[in-house]
Amino acid sequence: MIVALVTSFINYKISFVDLDETLHEISQSEVSFKRDYLSGYIKSSEILLSSIVKSDLTKEFVLSNEINDKINATNLFYALAFSDKDVMQLRYIDRTGKEVIRIDRNSSTDDLHVISDNNMQDKKERSYFKEAATLKENQYWYSNIDLNVEHGKIEQPLKPTFRVATPLIINDQFYGVVVVNLLFGETINFLSFSENFNIYLANGDGNIIHHPDNSQSWSQYFSNLKKLDGIFPNSASNILKSNAFYGEGVYSYSLGDLFGNKDNLKVIFTPKSGVKKTMQNKNIISALLIALTVLAVSFPLSWFASIIPSRLQSKLSEAYYKIKKNAAVIDKHVMILSTDRDGVIKQVNMCFGETTGYSTDEVIGKKQSDFRHSDTSLETYGDIRELILTGNVWEGELKEIDKEGNDLWVHKFITPDVNADGMINGFTTIVQNITDKKNIELLSITDSLTGLYNRYKLESVLLSESSRCDRYKNNFSVIIFDIDFFKKINDTYGHLVGDDVLIHLAKLLKENTSITDVVSRWGGEEFLIVACNINLHDTYIFAEKLRILIENYNFPSIGKMTISCGVAQYINNESISELVSRADFALYQAKKMGRNKVVKA
Template sequence: MFNLKHPYRLTLTLYFLGFGVIVALVTSFINYKISFVDLDETLHEISKSEVSFKRDYLSGYIKNSEILLSSIVKSDLTKEFVLSNDVNDKINATNLFYALALSDKDVMQLRYIDRTGKEIIRIDRNSSTDDLHFISDDNMQNKKERYYFKEAAILKENQYWYSNVDLNVEHGEIELPLKPTFRVATPLIINDQFYGVVVVNLLFSETINFLSFSENFNIYLATGDGDIIHHPDNSQSWSQYFPDLKRLDDIFPNSALNILTSNAFYGPGIYSYSLGDLFGNKDNLKVIFIPKLGVMQTMQNKNVLSALLIALTVLAVSFPLSWFASIMPSRLQSKLSEAYDKIKKNAAVIDKHVMILCTDRDGVIKKVNMCFAETTGYATDEVIGKKQRDFRHSDTSLEAYDEIHELILTGKVWEGELKETDKEGNDLWVHKFITPDINENGMIDGFTTIVQNITDKKNIELLSITDSLTGLYNRYKLESVLSSESSRCERYQSDFSVIIFDIDFFKKINDTYGHLVGDDVLIHLARLLKENTRITDVTSRWGGEEFLIVACNTNLHEAFIFAEKLRIVIENYNFPSIGKMTISCGVAQYINKETISELVSRADFALYQAKKMGKNKVVKAK
């Protein structure tokens, strides 16, 4: 009981207790209001994190489509066909189109349209079976009046045209079920001459699904004109095709104008961002985040509970401590930890599917992600401290890495392809995008590299220039090498020679032992050539049992010695099933201004002379 000698004890106690109650109520009220504001800001930050991840995904999607088209217009197979119009060259080019369409399940249609607007090559994907099929010449159409041909035809080399996102239309009718599509085109330019355009039609359904997926928000996708491409209720999507559906200004009458005219708009319970800079088209696509009711309610309930707990805590301590306290500090209750968890989850998706590595200013690797480790086979601690050049393939020079490093040290971005190796020594072709990391003082601290594995694409290209039996280059590749070497010799006044040879009595080998043994002989001979030629030499199967070697930086005398060594190696080799065999060789040095045909003819005539002189000989051309 209170001592009556101190009549103010009860009054003071009640006063302090009342003061504590006021402090508790005010603190709880302030905490609730701040948390409510914080709730909106937290959702805004989460939306920014999600749209950043979606932008990265969309940027990669568009980049992949550009790489696909670039692979076609820069391929020697495409150029050879366009310039020659040869039937076999068309088959090779069509197979390239088919292989690239097969590598990407989103490709609905891949076409080459010549400069007159006529479809020349066209690969279609069956919408029901997912199978690819070639379109015959009889079913090709002229597209010279179509907007995409006209707009792509005026582009410069390495520029791309992008369509709006729309629905696939067949025979004048919208295809059901609805199939969102996206077209990308680029001009085919050879030696500064326009030869047509290459167009790819991409199925955009999965991309829309990805852009519209969120655990926290209902997401709308709208065009710059206010048409709804995606609505959380799918039956309300594609308002530009169905006039009875609501447009953006019908759904958000108070915010539509701000959404359409701003790159980023933030209002109470609504956050919108523009994706138009990624597409480069007229759509100016907008993504709009509206918090889900359940998410808002859950976060608000937690804030209310937090406010009550704070009030009870203040009341519990206010009686003994009230004369010391003035205002208990508000405990801000935020959901930043939840936002952090979402960001980590999104980062985990990137970590799994996109190779990323970070280096310091000197190019020393500081960090790599999980996808890089899984793709290359290296553990993280095996990579840290190394440089990117440590993974180079022997075909890639150290000078190439030096040139890249010199460029990015100037603050510029480098993008290109490199041949490297994984931990097991396997070939790993990569497409790299290296950007400098700039600190607050404007200085370069290091570099971030985004890496794409393009080994499969390179393997497809390799198949077109390799002889399937021997693994040597084929005649198509050698003709390209001979052309390049002749140009180099003309420019730098250097030497190169060719060695052409065939197997003596090879027909007798086939007749006596059979063609399978004959093929085995060719395979073993190819292996001997690989083991006994230099890295700079280019060896090919010229045809049948005939082989041709391009000996770079080699004069006639040196080539003769080289050919003689090869002849002796082959003469002394014990071939399975047949034992010994010999070869006859013709050697010729390139003469300034002569054609490749003349060079090969001289070497071939020398080979004929070697045969005539009794075989198993090397003869120099006149």
């Protein structure tokens, strides 16, 4: 009898220890999923701000301060805010701290509003402006997780928010800050969801951001609520000072490294009473049955008793499976893939398949470069591989294709996987689909009728080429031309036919210029080509070939037409307006000489 009781007691204690360790492992799995989701959320906000500060529309407005440029930049802000429902406010604040562009989302209707100039505010004393203004290009400032405050009062119902800001730097000069205010409620809901645990979120000061009882959340704003040390008096100190803490029935993890702010966000897991009680009850039953087994000295009963622990294990497996199901939330937003050291794909998640159109079987065994777009060179993937094999992380944008051959713009974050010996045995890649944002950027620099670059894009290209040539003493030239007697075509055949002529002409230009040439619709029936790394003589020959090609082409409805061209080569340190003026004067000379000619400046 004593042997049976001792055996039963030992088995129960072992099972109890195993239970606590199993719950600890389940919490680790859950926090891993939550970390991946949060990382994707933060990365998405950085990509949004990067799209703005790197956009030619933003730079053109900041440098010119012209009203038309401001309208274009505002439209970019509006489109990006529209594409992300978490954006509550998106602003450009100039170097003096004054709001210049501001898009607000109505919390009730979800509508976006462009704020008028007379409602703009001075933000030079705000911490996010001061701190973001000290950052370098491509650096980001992150706020703490706060409640939204309107006119000095906490907005009701409570609205958790999170701000991200980055400096706007052009040619090493600081021009202001771009800041986005994000709704953080859905993210808190995800971080605090669990079927097995009560989850608390706390900041580094011990204030409770989220409590399983929502009425007890946000202790920093409501003095009557308990802080972390009031809820976990024996564990609070260890939770706050440790990146990961494992106490009796308390498992905490830090996510502060993802934010780069002062919050040092903590996620604390405590098993729900029902979960632990159910598991403990089954352990008690298991222990009693084992005691009976010893008393009866019966192998059949021993076998029967073993069924109960196996059922317990089955229940734990079911619980773990439910946790894995939660990963589907992440799968909807972030593509994740794993490769071996040679770059061969070993595993992809559901989001990857849904985004690219490939099944898992079609992807396993391939390399990431197999999905490259023809615009992205193989050398680019080689450079990435060379970097990550040294143990470094690579982050950047790539143009790839999906299964149907459609353009797929992605932002990738590739990290090495290191084994216990410190050797790289593979890589994990987190992939964000940024195709929509790239399409918005493309629309902002593309002529809607012809599909060629518009004037705003060409001005940026000309500035870039002139800077490169001044530095490296290279050549580049421009060809400016327009259609002879185009007004007569519109008057005779109508504007729809005139538009069709422009579309066909654009198609001819695309097909007969090189990948290094930049072709744009300069305005009306006037076009401009930037010919990179070509001197005046060779550009003249190129322009003459285009003139002859167009002269011999049969355009729908009108048949034949001609063009007149002016060609000019960039002279070191001259302004862009001087270069274009010289090419434009050469075009004027071509028309004066009877049209259908090419004239060099």
